[in-house]
Amino acid sequence: MGRGRPRSVERRRAILDAAAELALGSQTLPTMDAIATRAGVSRTTLYKWWPSSAAVLLEGLLERFHASIEFDDDLPVRAALTAQVDALVHLLRDTPAGRLLRQLMSASITDAATATALLDQWMEPRRHAAIHHLERGMTIGEIRPGTDTALVVDALFAPAYHRLIWGHAPLDDDLAEHVCALVWPAITT
Amino acid sequence: MGRGRPRSVERRRAILDAAAELALGSQTLPTMDAIATRAGVSRTTLYKWWPSSAAVLLEGLLERFHASIEFDDDLPVRAALTAQVDALVHLLRDTPAGRLLRQLMSASITDAATATALLDQWMEPRRHAAIHHLERGMTIGEIRPGTDTALVVDALFAPAYHRLIWGHAPLDDDLAEHVCALVWPAITT
Numbered sequence: 001m002g003r004g005r006p007r008s009v010e011r012r013r014a015i016l017d018a019a020a021e022l023a024l025g026s027q028t029l030p031t032m033d034a035i036a037t038r039a040g041v042s043r044t045t046l047y048k049w050w051p052s053s054a055a056v057l058l059e060g061l062l063e064r065f066h067a068s069i070e071f072d073d074d075l076p077v078r079a080a081l082t083a084q085v086d087a088l089v090h091l092l093r094d095t096p097a098g099r100l101l102r103q104l105m106s107a108s109i110t111d112a113a114t115a116t117a118l119l120d121q122w123m124e125p126r127r128h129a130a131i132h133h134l135e136r137g138m139t140i141g142e143i144r145p146g147t148d149t150a151l152v153v154d155a156l157f158a159p160a161y162h163r164l165i166w167g168h169a170p171l172d173d174d175l176a177e178h179v180c181a182l183v184w185p186a187i188t189t
Numbered sequence: 190m191g192r193g194r195p196r197s198v199e200r201r202r203a204i205l206d207a208a209a210e211l212a213l214g215s216q217t218l219p220t221m222d223a224i225a226t227r228a229g230v231s232r233t234t235l236y237k238w239w240p241s242s243a244a245v246l247l248e249g250l251l252e253r254f255h256a257s258i259e260f261d262d263d264l265p266v267r268a269a270l271t272a273q274v275d276a277l278v279h280l281l282r283d284t285p286a287g288r289l290l291r292q293l294m295s296a297s298i299t300d301a302a303t304a305t306a307l308l309d310q311w312m313e314p315r316r317h318a319a320i321h322h323l324e325r326g327m328t329i330g331e332i333r334p335g336t337d338t339a340l341v342v343d344a345l346f347a348p349a350y351h352r353l354i355w356g357h358a359p360l361d362d363d364l365a366e367h368v369c370a371l372v373w374p375a376i377t378t
Contacts, residue, residue: 102298103298105295105298105354106294106296106298106299107295109291109292109294109295110295115356118355119355119356119357123355123357124357127357148367150358151348151364151367151368151371152371154347154348154351154352155344155347155348155368155371157351158343158347158348158350158351159340159344161347161351161354162343162346162347162350162351163343165294165350166307166308166312167304167308168308168312168313168316169339169343175340179340179344181375182340182341182344182372182375182376183344183371183372183375184375185374185375186370186371186372186373186374187371
């Protein structure tokens with residue numbers, strides 16, 4: 001009816017933007033106070049919508065980097081999964097998201113709110129997107145029926161996180177392609 | 190000539206034992222002071238041999254869990270690698286090493302000494318053992334020549350660390366076998 005989006009939706013989005021920018025632009029994890037100040041809202045408003053600073057900023061990151069897990073069902077399954085792993089590699093290597101994710105993973109070990117937000121807002125949407133492609137692959141006959149999708153997703157994505165955390169080997173330009181090539185013969189029809 | 194091991198070797202081993210036991214038995218990472226007290230030596234002695242508490246305790250863990258990365262060149266390569274991944278899964282899931290490793294990985298993000306000790310005393314010996322088997326496999330014709338051993342090792346071992354850190358999926362009894370099965374068709378001759 002020409003009313004546009006409700007005001008609360010725009011306010012919510014402004015807060016998520018503020019949280020993401022603050023987190024990506026500073027060396028430490030932002031507090032609820034810092035996010036409230038940056039977004040120009042009260043702490044009470046923030047706590048009405050999110051239980052923790054980790055929850056706000058991870059939802060902000062999910063919005064910000066949503067393109068890296070968009071479904072593209074026109075691509076062959078292997079190309080779609082390679083693109084998703086490649087987007088992760090670039091995100092972790094070429095943007096402040098890599099440093100930020102390391103900080104969040106570190107914090108998650110002692111802070112349950114951070115652990116929950118990381119799983120809900122970072123890991124699960126990414127796993128869901130990848131599992132979607134594998135299931136699509138089983139439906140259209142590109143992927144072997146009965147494939148353990150949870151395991152395949154871990155095998156495809158874990159090496160990038162592993163190299164980010166340990167730093168023992170680089171996040172190469174061809175990492176995504178090579179990881180997919182390593183797994184593919186076992187799951188292709 | 191019947192003299193046994195030098196005294197310093199035994200003293201060193203006693204310190205490593207003390208560090209490993211302290212780390213595995215408490216909820217926080219031990220300080221140099223705590224390790225010195227437990228081992229009955231001075232801080233000066235400790236710092237003469239090791240640069241940081243992380244270095245002592247990770248060398249202690251390496252001694253303690255050395256069996257989990259022993260070479261066994263009589264096994265077929267796939268069996269040897271499956272056994273090594275399986276030993277890691279059990280170590281991370283069924284012993285206090287899992288909790289301890291999460292603490293160390295968390296600390297390593299802000300503490301360079303911990304990061305160095307983790308790489309030198311945990312990751313590199315394990316990677317070296319696995320790469321040894323892959324190279325042996327290329328020599329005896331079980332593994333495809335030109336295989337990217339660094340990538341294969343990450344693909345085999347990263348899922349276990351990934352599940353330890355994120356907690357999104359269990360460290361199953363059959364994880365090692367299934368991960369090896371997923372990678373094998375791409376690397377076997």
